[in-house]
Amino acid sequence: MKILLVQAYLGTQEPPIFPLGLSYLATAVKGHNVKVFDPNVVENPPSEFTNILLRFRPEIVGISLRNIDSTNKRKVVFYYRFFKEMISLVEKHLNGHYRLVVGGPGFSMFANEIMFLLLSMVFLSRVKMRFEN
Numbered sequence: 001m002k003i004l005l006v007q008a009y010l011g012t013q014e015p016p017i018f019p020l021g022l023s024y025l026a027t028a029v030k031g032h033n034v035k036v037f038d039p040n041v042v043e044n045p046p047s048e049f050t051n052i053l054l055r056f057r058p059e060i061v062g063i064s065l066r067n068i069d070s071t072n073k074r075k076v077v078f079y080y081r082f083f084k085e086m087i088s089l090v091e092k093h094l095n096g097h098y099r100l101v102v103g104g105p106g107f108s109m110f111a112n113e114i115m116f117l118l119l120s121m122v123f124l125s126r127v128k129m130r131f132e133n
């Protein structure tokens with residue numbers, strides 16, 4: 001299977017760090033065609049993410065949601081909106097032909113809320129598509 005493992009984007013708010021969790025996963029997943037993409041270290045994250053989605057056409061997209069917020073009271077930043085934007089790009093370009101897996105410390109902290117968000121985002125976009133067709 002073609003598997004794309006993606007680090008969640010932090011919007012250049014933080015210095016990039018090596019994606020340890022995804023590296024563990026990529027090493028553990030044997031016998032599949034695996035690519036890892038870190039939008040935090042590329043020049044144009046949305047367009048490079050779009051390119052990799054369209055060219056590689058992954059059957060599984062695994063997103064590592066490490067950070068929810070900056071935990072810094074002097075500079076409060078919420079990264080969640082970038083996560084939503086990434087999911088929207090996946091849904092837009094793969095058009096339902098994929099399975100989404102999310103993990104990482106940020107996901108584990110808010111698993112219920114995130115599952116609910118994902119269900120509603122994907123469901124609403126499919127309903128919209130049906131009406132348009």
Ligand code: B12
Nearest residue numbers: 014017018021024062063064067068069070101103104105
């Ligand atoms: C080490 C660490 C750091 C190091 C990172 C070093 C590095 N190169 O990775 C440093 C000190 C640089 C750091 C910085 C920050 N950190 Co930090 N950090 C941690 C810590 C202690 C461990 C993370 C780690 O490396 N784990 C080891 C790897 C192998 O495990 P993992 O990432 O969890 O991945 C495993 C699983 O989660 C799972 N998994 C991961 N992704 C996926 C994806 C899929 C699809 C699946 C199925 C599974 C899966 O599989 C992996 C293998 O088992 C965590 C706390 C924790 N216990 O998790 C906080 C933590 C992640 N950090 C946190 C924060 C806030 C930050 C900073 C924003 C702090 C700041 N203001 O500067 C920055 C952000 C930096 C950045 N650019 O992301 C928070 C995030 C929570 C939140 N509120 O958002 C945490 C949870 C600490 C906390 N409790 O507050 N951090």
